[in-house]
Amino acid sequence: MDSKAMKVPLFDNAASHRAKVTTDKLAQLGHVHMPHPPYSPDISPCDFHYFLSLQDFIVGRDTRTQADLDNHNEHWISTRPKQFRYDAIRKLADRWQQVIDLNGEYIPHHR
Incomplete structure (x- = not known):
C-alpha cells in the first residue's frame, strides 16, 4: 500500500x-x-503510552520537590529514542480496534 x-x-x-x-x-x-469521544484514556497516546512509561521511570526516584520532578521529567524526555514515539503512533490503530471491539467500554489494562 x-x-x-x-x-x-x-x-x-x-x-x-x-x-x-x-x-x-x-x-x-x-x-x-x-x-471520537471528547476524551478517552483508552485512545490517547499520552495516557496509554507516554504517561505509563514516565510513571515506570519515576518509581523509586526522589520526587520530594518540584525541581526533582522537573529534572526527572526532562531526563526521561531527553532519553526516549525516536522509536518510542513511532511505537506510540503504531499502537493507536490497535487501541482504536480494542475500543471498537468493546463497543466503547473502558479498556481495563493499559499495559
Whole structure:
C-alpha cells in the first residue's frame, strides 16, 4: 500500500478541529475526519503510552520537590529514542480496534 495512504491526521474534539473551515479544508485535501469521544484514556497516546512509561521511570526516584520532578521529567524526555514515539503512533490503530471491539467500554489494562 502507498505510504501516503497510511497517514492519518489525529484530531481531538477541540473547537478548532471541528470548525467548518478546518473540516472543509481537510475534505478538500482528501482527509476524512474520524470523530471520537471528547476524551478517552483508552485512545490517547499520552495516557496509554507516554504517561505509563514516565510513571515506570519515576518509581523509586526522589520526587520530594518540584525541581526533582522537573529534572526527572526532562531526563526521561531527553532519553526516549525516536522509536518510542513511532511505537506510540503504531499502537493507536490497535487501541482504536480494542475500543471498537468493546463497543466503547473502558479498556481495563493499559499495559
